[in-house]
Amino acid sequence: xxxxxxxxxxxxxxxxxxxxxxxxxxxxxxxxxxxxxxxxxxxxxxxxxxxxxxxxxxxxxxxxxxxxxxxxxxxxxxxxxxxxxxxxxxxxxxxxxxxxxxxxxxxxxxxxxxxxxxxxxxxxxxxxxxxxxxxxxxxxxxxxxxxxxxxxxxxxxxxxxxxxxxxxxxxxxxxxxxxxxxxxxxxxxxxxxxxxxxxxxxxxxxxxxxxxxxxxxxxxxxxxxxxxxxxxxxxxxxxxxxxxxxxxxxxxxxxxxxxxxxxxxxxxxxxxxxxxxxxxxxxxxxxxxxxxxxxxxxxxxxxxxxxxxxxxxxxxxxxxxxxxxxxxxxxxxxxxxxxxxxxxxxxxxxxxxxxxxxxxxxxxxxxxxxxxxxxxxxxxxxxxxxxxxxxxxxxxxxxxxxxxxxxxxxxxxxxxxxxxxxxxxx
Numbered sequence: 311x312x313x314x315x316x317x318x319x320x321x322x323x324x325x326x327x328x329x330x331x332x333x334x335x336x337x338x339x340x341x342x343x344x345x346x347x348x349x350x351x352x353x354x355x356x357x358x359x360x361x362x363x364x365x366x367x368x369x370x371x372x373x374x375x376x377x378x379x380x381x382x383x384x385x386x387x388x389x390x391x392x393x394x395x396x397x398x399x400x401x402x403x404x405x406x407x408x409x410x411x412x413x414x415x416x417x418x419x420x421x422x423x424x425x426x427x428x429x430x431x432x433x434x435x436x437x438x439x440x441x442x443x444x445x446x447x448x449x450x451x452x453x454x455x456x457x458x459x460x461x462x463x464x465x466x467x468x469x470x471x472x473x474x475x476x477x478x479x480x481x482x483x484x485x486x487x488x489x490x491x492x493x494x495x496x497x498x499x500x501x502x503x504x505x506x507x508x509x510x511x512x513x514x515x516x517x518x519x520x521x522x523x524x525x526x527x528x529x530x531x532x533x534x535x536x537x538x539x540x541x542x543x544x545x546x547x548x549x550x551x552x553x554x555x556x557x558x559x560x561x562x563x564x565x566x567x568x569x570x571x572x573x574x575x576x577x578x579x580x581x582x583x584x585x586x587x588x589x590x591x592x593x594x595x596x597x598x599x600x601x602x603x604x605x606x607x608x609x610x611x612x613x614x615x616x617x618x619x620x621x622x623x624x625x626x627x628x629x630x631x632x633x634x635x636x637x638x639x640x641x642x643x644x645x646x647x648x649x650x651x652x653x654x655x656x657x658x659x660x661x662x663x664x665x666x667x668x669x670x671x672x673x674x675x676x677x678x679x680x681x682x683x684x685x686x687x688x689x690x691x692x693x694x695x696x697x698x699x700x701x702x703x704x705x706x707x708x709x710x711x712x713x714x715x716x717x718x719x720x721x722x723x724x725x726x727x728x729x730x731x732x733x734x735x736x
Contacts, residue, residue: 440469508533
């Protein structure tokens with residue numbers, strides 16, 4: 311009987327020690343368990359579609375090569391600072407990992423950061439490999455995981471490699487769970503604010519109805535704002551509509567539904583100097599769907615704070631009254647033509663409803679307008695100005711009716727402009 315009790319005692323002690331050991335092991339491996347859970351979450355993410363890719367330079371090896379599924383092609387750009395390639399997902403998505411394959415990735419380490427955001431002017435770092443670099447042991451895709459975030463843009467900023475100053479990427483894949491929740495009031499993909507990343511913009515708009523309204527310099531709560539008359543989404547386009555006879559700002563008799571650039575944090579009006587060697591740029595994908603009775607709409611401009619320069623440049627179109635299809639003239643108006651060249655200037659043509667991709671720049675007192683390809687690279691210089699020394703400038707984009715002063719409201723007399731992408735760089 312004593313031996314039997316002794317055996318039970320030993321068994322109990324052994325079981326207790328075993329349980330205690332198991333519990334201790336579990337406690338010590340909580341970090342490891344969390345890592346496994348995070349890995350499982352990443353594994354369940356799906357590959358996201360990339361709408362477009364662009365870069366701020368290349369040597370002929372284009373950004374689009376990183377999306378062709380071929381590890382033998384690449385994007386390359388030389389420099390240890392300021393070089394990057396940017397992927398646009400089309401709208402805000404929940405993303406949690408990026409896969410990158412590097413040129414000569416089995417021979418050297420690539421130094422880089424992965425930065426994301428809903429506007430290219432407001433990106434934050436989710437992966438920092440500026441010092442550690444890539445593995446240096448494979449040419450295949452390498453996975454970089456991070457906490458899930460909602461973002462439209464993914465940028466790879468390069469800092470050279472362990473052998474030289476080249477940044478060379480052969481393939482990129484982005485993974486996540488799909489549509490973003492708009493993180494922090496970005497609208498969950500349901501507003502123009504979220505589509506275009508409008509943290510550093512305000513909307514010069516209207517309150518009321520198309521026939522009876524008041525001008526509003528800055529539409530409140532823009533992050534959640536949408537209005538079926540003025541400002542709304544239509545198949546991944548932000549639509550700007552405005553009618554004849556609508557109220558407008560004190561300095562203009564022409565109605566507008568137009569974005570005005572702010573500082574990067576969105577807290578103040580921005581004013582920048584166009585006379586220095588620093589290039590100020592606005593890139594935007596735009597289409598004009600309808601013209602008002604004047605046949606004229608401005609859809610992008612550089613504005614100066616002073617009355618002397620006023621509209622430094624207006625990029626606009628000219629066609630027939632209430633035109634909804636067919637060809638229209640692409641025109642350059644404002645100080646750079648009306649004052650410096652004696653009048654507005656026709657620089658090309660396009661069709662209403664046609665998607666166009668432009669870049670407007672100001673540097674060393676010279677304004678330029680470029681046509682871009684689908685990757686956001688310059689393919690044609692459309693206009694180069696004479697020197698104009700405006701020093702307190704800002705970009706605007708949207709729908710600014712022209713030659714409409716004094717006209718009354720008519721339900722059929724309005725302009726319509728769509729914008730699907732909008733970026734500024736300083």
